[in-house]
Structure formats: C-alpha cells, structure tokens
Amino acid sequence: MDYSEALRMAERNLIEGATLAELRELASDLRALTPDSLLADLIEIRIQVIEGRWNNV
Secondary structure, X not given: OOHHHHHHHHHHHHHHOOOHHHXXXXXXXXXXXXXXXXXXXXXXXXXXXXXXXXXXX
C-alpha cells in the first residue's frame, strides 16, 4: 500500500465510519509510511473517542 492509497482509505473511513480494527490498521499503515502523520494522529484520537478514553480537559 502506498501513502496516497492509505490516505484515501483513511479519509473515506473517517467520513463513512469504520470498525476499530480497520481504524487501527489504517493508523498503523500511515505510521509505517509517515511516522509523523497528522492523519494517523486523528485516527488514533477517533479510536480513543469511540472507546470512551478521550477527555476534553
């Protein structure tokens, strides 16, 4: 998977909704391709929100 494909999949899944497993896989793919990916950061925050671990402090 190349970066542009991972980016398109991540964007689509963030908009359309995805399972936690799919979100984790996308974040992992993005991190492998670009370790400082802001999109991967957003995906990881979304996972935390879904799991109820996100605090707006």
